[in-house]
Amino acid sequence: MADPNTDPKPDSRINQNASLKYWNSVNPTADGMLGGYAQISTIDLRGSSAFLSKVRRLNPSTGSARIQRAVDCGAGIGRITEGFLSRVCETVDIVEPVEKFVDAIRRGKLHKEGKIGDIYVVGLENWTPTHTYDLIWNQWCTNHLTDAQLVEYLIRCKNALSETGLLVVKENTNSDWTKDHYDEVDSTVTRTEGKFLELFEEAGLKVLRSEEQMGFPQRLMLLPVRSWALRPAT
Numbered sequence: 001m002a003d004p005n006t007d008p009k010p011d012s013r014i015n016q017n018a019s020l021k022y023w024n025s026v027n028p029t030a031d032g033m034l035g036g037y038a039q040i041s042t043i044d045l046r047g048s049s050a051f052l053s054k055v056r057r058l059n060p061s062t063g064s065a066r067i068q069r070a071v072d073c074g075a076g077i078g079r080i081t082e083g084f085l086s087r088v089c090e091t092v093d094i095v096e097p098v099e100k101f102v103d104a105i106r107r108g109k110l111h112k113e114g115k116i117g118d119i120y121v122v123g124l125e126n127w128t129p130t131h132t133y134d135l136i137w138n139q140w141c142t143n144h145l146t147d148a149q150l151v152e153y154l155i156r157c158k159n160a161l162s163e164t165g166l167l168v169v170k171e172n173t174n175s176d177w178t179k180d181h182y183d184e185v186d187s188t189v190t191r192t193e194g195k196f197l198e199l200f201e202e203a204g205l206k207v208l209r210s211e212e213q214m215g216f217p218q219r220l221m222l223l224p225v226r227s228w229a230l231r232p233a234t
């Protein structure tokens, strides 16, 4: 039985090379991106779209105006860009470390239509934004970063936001409130909601709105998925 007092911090076990090896073995399909649960994609995308609309309505100057430049971080094959971001944004940049997923995006319709902006084939821990963004979307990928890397990354994102820009994190959370959990399949850490809040605060971010994604079939027994919309605290 693991002893939380003597075990190393779960995030210290993250090995980004092992993660890349895992993801390189996964098919470049929605099913691959969602661990065999492609059927939840539509519900997820609808939930994200509704969440973003609610957050943008909090600021009368953004409201329902089109978003100029967004970035889909840990984008995989561009499931979120295709199903949601490209509908509300003029240009979507991509950050994704796995070449074969990026190739799928490059071959896709959105790339041909000029909706995809710059593509960065790199992990978030090594990515520094060079544009100013109205929206930085991070979904199901910040679990690949250690706590320290995540704080540093969030600070870089915070510094790249436009005046009304939003940083969104949408992630699995640990239903056990007391500790993070290391998963050796893809070498990730599932964090508690409390840990996310600590890391956001450490990065100088405040939560504008937070919401649990509802509507996934109960029989799938998925972990709770939570979205946070963040802005610089000062």
Ligand SMILES: C[S@@+](CC[C@H](N)C(=O)[O-])C[C@H]1O[C@@H](n2cnc3c(N)ncnc32)[C@H](O)[C@@H]1O
Residues within 6 Å of the ligand: 016, 019, 020, 023, 033, 034, 073, 074, 075, 076, 077, 078, 079, 080, 095, 096, 097, 098, 101, 122, 123, 124, 125, 139, 140, 141, 144, 145
């Ligand atoms: C569960 S998939 C989610 C993909 C996409 N966000 C979605 O929701 O469809 C996780 C993605 O994170 C990517 N990834 C792995 N290590 C990463 C890292 N260090 N930085 C950014 N993304 C990473 C994987 O290659 C994969 O595309």
